[in-house]
Amino acid sequence: MARILVLNGPNLNKLGTREPNIYGTQTLSDIEKLCIDHGTSHGFEIDFRQTNSEGTLVDWIQEACDGYHGVMINAAAYTHTSLAVHDALKLLSIPIIEVHLSNPHEREDFRHHSYVSLVAAKVIAGHGARSYILGLDALAEILA
Ligand code: CA2
Numbered sequence: 001m002a003r004i005l006v007l008n009g010p011n012l013n014k015l016g017t018r019e020p021n022i023y024g025t026q027t028l029s030d031i032e033k034l035c036i037d038h039g040t041s042h043g044f045e046i047d048f049r050q051t052n053s054e055g056t057l058v059d060w061i062q063e064a065c066d067g068y069h070g071v072m073i074n075a076a077a078y079t080h081t082s083l084a085v086h087d088a089l090k091l092l093s094i095p096i097i098e099v100h101l102s103n104p105h106e107r108e109d110f111r112h113h114s115y116v117s118l119v120a121a122k123v124i125a126g127h128g129a130r131s132y133i134l135g136l137d138a139l140a141e142i143l144a
Pocket of ligand 1: 008013014015017018023046076099101102104
């Protein structure tokens with residue numbers, strides 16, 4: 001069974017509480033359930049985590065070096081700011097999928113650059129919670 005680490009960055013623990021027009025109405029816990037259910041259909045064991053801390057995100061990315069087969073990451077605001085997240089992801093030799101609920105390219109200029117895209121095998125954005133499902137499909141295709 002392939003082990004997949006799904007990482008979520010700052011403020012995503014507050015999903016479903018505001019800006020539903022941008023991020024949808026589902027909570028992060030709803031998205032975790034979706035990922036576990038859909039992951040099972042691909043034979044994935046999903047390890048789903050969220051942190052507001054950049055250092056913790058870096059620690060968790062480093063953990064993926066041992067015993068994981070793929071990483072799916074929504075680094076939230078750290079997508080656009082974190083060279084540390086970029087460098088940690090670069091250490092991995094397993095596929096990385098970048099996901100976003102919204103499409104950052106349709107939004108403010110400061111969301112147009114991603115430090116994650118530079119190391120991601122695929123980027124999926126703008127489908128709401130379904131971005132995570134499509135991200136798992138992309139991982140399944142790569143790992144097949
Ligand atoms: O669209 C995405 O998934 C983002 O990664 C979300 C980040 C944003 O900084 C990125 O540009 C795109 C923001 C996450 C904020 O989470 C919220 C949670 C509850 C209510 C509002 C925002």
